[in-house]
Amino acid sequence: MPRITMREAISQALWEEMERDPKVFIMGEEVGVWGGSYAVTRGFYDHFGAERVKDTPISEATIIGAAIGAALTGLRPIAELMTINFAFSAFEHIVNQAAKLHYMFAGQMILPMVIRTVGGGGRQLAATHSQTPDAIFAHFPGLKVVAPGTPEDAKGLLKSAIRVNDPVLFIESATLYQLKGEVSEGENLIPIGKSKIQRPGKDVTIVTYSKMLETSLKAADQLAQEGIEAEIVDLRTLRPLDMAPVLESFKKTNRAVIVEEGWRSFGVGAEVASRIYEEAFDYVDAPIQRVAQKEVPLPYNQTLEQLALPQVEDVINAVKEVL
Amino acid sequence: MEKDDYLELYRQMILIRLVEDQASVLYQQGKIGGFLHLYIGQEAVSTGLISARQEQDRVITAYRDHGVAINCGIPAKVVLAELLGKVTGCSEGRGGSMHMADVSRNFWGGHAIVGAHLPIAAGMALGDRYQGSDSVTICMFGDGATNIGYFHEALNLSKVWNLSVLWVCENNLYGMGTSVDRASAVSEIRQKAEGFKIPNSRVDGMDVLKVREAAQNIIETVRSNKTPYFLEIETYRFRGHSMGDPERYRTSEEVKCWQNEEDPIGIYHKYLLDNKISSDGELNELEKTAEQEVQEAVQFAESSPEPLPEDLYKNLYVEME
Numbered sequence A: 001m002p003r004i005t006m007r008e009a010i011s012q013a014l015w016e017e018m019e020r021d022p023k024v025f026i027m028g029e030e031v032g033v034w035g036g037s038y039a040v041t042r043g044f045y046d047h048f049g050a051e052r053v054k055d056t057p058i059s060e061a062t063i064i065g066a067a068i069g070a071a072l073t074g075l076r077p078i079a080e081l082m083t084i085n086f087a088f089s090a091f092e093h094i095v096n097q098a099a100k101l102h103y104m105f106a107g108q109m110i111l112p113m114v115i116r117t118v119g120g121g122g123r124q125l126a127a128t129h130s131q132t133p134d135a136i137f138a139h140f141p142g143l144k145v146v147a148p149g150t151p152e153d154a155k156g157l158l159k160s161a162i163r164v165n166d167p168v169l170f171i172e173s174a175t176l177y178q179l180k181g182e183v184s185e186g187e188n189l190i191p192i193g194k195s196k197i198q199r200p201g202k203d204v205t206i207v208t209y210s211k212m213l214e215t216s217l218k219a220a221d222q223l224a225q226e227g228i229e230a231e232i233v234d235l236r237t238l239r240p241l242d243m244a245p246v247l248e249s250f251k252k253t254n255r256a257v258i259v260e261e262g263w264r265s266f267g268v269g270a271e272v273a274s275r276i277y278e279e280a281f282d283y284v285d286a287p288i289q290r291v292a293q294k295e296v297p298l299p300y301n302q303t304l305e306q307l308a309l310p311q312v313e314d315v316i317n318a319v320k321e322v323l
Numbered sequence B: 001m002e003k004d005d006y007l008e009l010y011r012q013m014i015l016i017r018l019v020e021d022q023a024s025v026l027y028q029q030g031k032i033g034g035f036l037h038l039y040i041g042q043e044a045v046s047t048g049l050i051s052a053r054q055e056q057d058r059v060i061t062a063y064r065d066h067g068v069a070i071n072c073g074i075p076a077k078v079v080l081a082e083l084l085g086k087v088t089g090c091s092e093g094r095g096g097s098m099h100m101a102d103v104s105r106n107f108w109g110g111h112a113i114v115g116a117h118l119p120i121a122a123g124m125a126l127g128d129r130y131q132g133s134d135s136v137t138i139c140m141f142g143d144g145a146t147n148i149g150y151f152h153e154a155l156n157l158s159k160v161w162n163l164s165v166l167w168v169c170e171n172n173l174y175g176m177g178t179s180v181d182r183a184s185a186v187s188e189i190r191q192k193a194e195g196f197k198i199p200n201s202r203v204d205g206m207d208v209l210k211v212r213e214a215a216q217n218i219i220e221t222v223r224s225n226k227t228p229y230f231l232e233i234e235t236y237r238f239r240g241h242s243m244g245d246p247e248r249y250r251t252s253e254e255v256k257c258w259q260n261e262e263d264p265i266g267i268y269h270k271y272l273l274d275n276k277i278s279s280d281g282e283l284n285e286l287e288k289t290a291e292q293e294v295q296e297a298v299q300f301a302e303s304s305p306e307p308l309p310e311d312l313y314k315n316l317y318v319e320m321e
Helices: A006-020 A044-048 A060-072 A084-098 A134-138 A151-163 A211-225 A244-253 A268-279 A302-308 A312-322 B003-028 B043-051 B066-071 B076-083 B117-130 B143-147 B149-160 B208-225 B252-261 B264-274 B280-303
Strands: A003-005 A024-028 A053-055 A076-081 A114-119 A144-146 A168-173 A180-182 A196-199 A204-208 A230-234 A237-239 A256-263 A289-293 B058-061 B107-110 B137-142 B165-171 B200-204 B229-234
Touching (some): A003 A006, A006 A024, A006 A168, A024 A044, A024 A060, A044 A053, A060 B117, A076 A084, A084 A114, A114 A151, A134 A144, A134 A168, A144 A151, A196 A244, A204 A312, A211 A230, A211 A312, A230 A244, A244 A256, A244 A268, A256 A312, A268 A289, B003 B066, B003 B076, B003 B208, B003 B264, B003 B280, B043 B066, B043 B208, B043 B264, B066 B076, B066 B107, B076 B280, B117 B137, B117 B149, B143 B149, B143 B165, B165 B208, B200 B208, B208 B264, B264 B280
Parallel strands (some): A024 A076, A144 A168, A256 A289, B165 B229
Antiparallel strands (some): A003 A180, A196 A230
């Protein structure tokens, strides 16, 4: 299998789906002439043309609102929000329109649309441009929220997201675009809503997703040198959340650490831990640990920024806490 | 216009008025929950406007949507069933007063967040353009919606991409209880379209024929020119913003004055008689038929079944993984 970057994997998924289905088109800020602010859609404008790679004004609410409208006419828009921090300007249309219309109008309105966006910190962009608010969006029934951590998953999940008939928020990580991994040749559609064991182990279950998969894999490698075998469950989709592999792993290891890049309070870790307690209480051998971002707006200063973000050492320490 | 066309406009306006009167009663009886925004006084706006559209033209509006629903062809009984939260309602009891739609009639709702449906309207027009359709999207909203950001984003996009949207502002002089001059920098709302180079005009919304004539011309202009247009329709709601509105922001004299002198149904009734298009007897017959229809509609709605508890999760997703 070829090894490609996350950026290439996402770009391939978009390209292949646009070649396959003329109803698929891209709209967003700087997606066209510029080639995407993260260079994901470089070359698309020249190949597919201005009608299918649409540069928009800086109007996030209307980017999502117009994608909803276009989806209602039977198209399959991929609306890009340059970063998830700008999704707050489109919050209404993501959570109060896209997530509601199908249900509220008794199934009459169908929204086959993808919102592609980029989250995460670690690039010294300071507090307004570095957030990981995934859990907020995963809170809303009616939306599907996907956040892959490998190039293989990114490609396969994005292709699925484009093909399903529900609105999907597809969250990429700004610091994973250069991550390389093996990606299947040919079509490999990965279903939305399926968690995956990314590393087998027997001593402790690490539940994570997106950027923190990379962090957790590094921690697991170091732990292995000390004879501790961590099993890593990658959620991949936050809503609908697939707990089956998590519970199966936990019933084997009886210990869990949940690693997320966002803040701890009301976060993904809180949800996953709660569900483990609810559904596998008899298997709990130690209090579940959560590794998350320190509860401050992320600072610009590199030392402070890294201090606030979850690190490999934090994961290792949390694992040792539960053992 | 043929005689039947004239009478059809009258029938629709009467039907809306009667449905809204019934809704008011049902609300006071506690049979309708939530918010209820009545269209009484504004009937000529959507009746004239929607009578001018072609079948392929999409209609989308705000939360004061019962009249628009009826003009788009949703039967009164289905509107009332939705108000009562019944499974026979147009949104199967999931949407209520503010969220009515019938996609098969090209009526796309019924949207309750002020201004939020304007970007959606732009997107529908984008979708039609992309697919080579010459449909026009008719997007209705109140004067209050022109003060929210979505309005400005959506109008801008519609002009930048030359989308076939007819923006229709129903200016009924108050956004809830705040008069236009207390909330908007310009009192002629159509002036806001100037900033986006969108052609615009104003029409008297208490005269159904004036609305219809203006809309017919404008819709065909939008269709052939492939460019947006902004139509401000001046109107007045005779009832409160919603049920339970204490109406401290306007005097009862003001309301009575409009009701006595500007009632769109009264104006049109007089027009039909003065121009010998119809007779008192004929219009009375129409009214009686509409009354009968609404009585039967209420019975239908009241006797319709509730949604089933096991259907709570129905339509949450198209595809459950």
